[in-house]
Amino acid sequence: MTEQTLGLIEIKELFKLLPHRYPFLLIDKIINVNSDQSATGIKNVTFNEPHFGGHFPDDPIMPGVLIVEAMAQTAGAICAKAHSKGKRKLVYFMTIDGAKFRRPVVPGDAIELRVEKKKQRGDIFKYHCEAWVKHEKAAEAEIGAMMVNPEDRS
Numbered sequence: 001m002t003e004q005t006l007g008l009i010e011i012k013e014l015f016k017l018l019p020h021r022y023p024f025l026l027i028d029k030i031i032n033v034n035s036d037q038s039a040t041g042i043k044n045v046t047f048n049e050p051h052f053g054g055h056f057p058d059d060p061i062m063p064g065v066l067i068v069e070a071m072a073q074t075a076g077a078i079c080a081k082a083h084s085k086g087k088r089k090l091v092y093f094m095t096i097d098g099a100k101f102r103r104p105v106v107p108g109d110a111i112e113l114r115v116e117k118k119k120q121r122g123d124i125f126k127y128h129c130e131a132w133v134k135h136e137k138a139a140e141a142e143i144g145a146m147m148v149n150p151e152d153r154s
Contacts, residue, residue, distance in 0.1 A: 041074030041113035095144030
């Protein structure tokens with residue numbers, strides 16, 4: 001099978017691929033897309049995001065769970081793009097394994113969300129994901145996801 005290079009996914013296309021919207025769409029674009037094999041999501045962290053009002057008001061740090069969600073959204077978008085065949089697909093987050101947080105992510109940071117497919121069995125996918133800020137690994141996790149047709153969900 002020849003790999004399809006999809007290139008760049010910008011915000012308008014993300015709206016078509018993912019059901020998330022503000023304040024829960026946590027990626028701004030995806031670059032270096034290599035089909036559903038690998039990609040790099042970009043998240044520009046700004047002080048006006050709603051979670052910073054409470055996490056933490058005097059020392060704002062992006063919650064780790066949102067970094068993991070941003071990695072999952074990056075993987076989900078490339079899955080949906082590569083496997084949609086012109087129809088809308090949903091990608092459900094299934095598992096998080098081995099999550100580690102290595103440095104805080106703060107307003108002003110730009111996160112590179114690097115995802116690489118490790119395994120696929122039917123509509124089940126497993127990705128190794130890393131979040132990088134200023135050439136330092138901020139977080140990593142193994143993410144499992146399942147692709148479904150929206151009309152098939154119950």
